[in-house]
Structure formats: C-alpha cells, structure tokens
Amino acid sequence: MIRYPTDEEYASYDGMHCNVKWSRLSHDWQCPVCNRNKRQILQWGKRVGSNALRYGSIGWKAGLHTHHDHGADIGRERFSPTLLCGACNYLDARLKRKAGVTGEFSFSPSEMRECLILARPNEKIRDCDIDFDRAKSIYSALSLIRASAKDRILPFSPAL
Ligand SMILES: [Zn+2]
Secondary structure, three states, X not given: OOOOOOHHHHHHOOOHHHHHHHHXXXXXXEOOOOOOEHHHHOEEEEOOHHHHHHHOOEEEEOOEEXXXXXXXXXXXXXXXXXXXXXXXXXXXXXXHXXXXXXXXXXXXXXXXXXXXXXXXXXXXXXXXXXXXXXXXXXXXHHHHHHHOOOOOOOOOOOXX
C-alpha cells in the first residue's frame, strides 16, 4: 500500500544521508525529470546501510543525486550536472541497460523526461511507466550522429 507523508512527517524529515542537499532545496523544488516536488519524492519503505542504522530500518526516504554526463569523463559533455530525485537518477541506469548503451554515455534530463510516461507521487517508477523504445531511438540517433562525424571516432565504445 502506498503511503503519503502527513504534514508532520514531511516537516520532520531531514533528508538523512542527503541532509545538506535536502535542506538547501526549497519546498517547491521539482525534479526536472519527473516533476515531483520534495514531498512527492518521499517514499515509505525499507532503509539500508547507515540510514537504517541511524534512522531505523523502515520509514520515509528520499534520494537526491547530482546526475552528470559520463561523456564528460572523455570530453564529450552534453549537459551540465543536474540534481535529480533518486528514482530518476536510477532511471538513467535502467534506460542505458535497455538501450544497450556501452561506454561513457548518460541520458540528459530532457531525454529522460521524454522516456518517462508517468511518475506517481510517493511511488517508485515502474517498468510500465517507462518508454524504453524511446530511449533506444534516442541512443541510436545519437550514435549515428557521432558515427558520421568527420573524426570517425565511434561513439560510446569502451574499446576506444
Ligand atoms: Zn525525479
């Protein structure tokens, strides 16, 4: 069953391991991929690691991650580092796996938004909420652009 935080629960949530990022964000911040606000990215469930030890094994949790372009590691940055909710940061990995991405590549926040059909408040993003075919077509279109570049360097190949 999906739980929604009460006003009191939301007010008392401190961000746990993302405490600094959480406290610096305004209440009306919205994840640029799923458009959910701080209250809506809270999920009730099992905690792991240091969060579980410090805050208890079950309760509210919300990830905040700075999503960066792995292409930047090889001088091919397509977007600036962007703060996303934990579910959307994980979405990039899910899209890459299904699209067969190899090498240093990340979907940009706007590309991820194109692949996200639906994000429900206080819930995980399900496979049925994701348009994996869209991710494949975005990736293959970018691969073709890179492959036709005059330097003829094949894109995103770990064998470079
Ligand atoms: Zn999000």
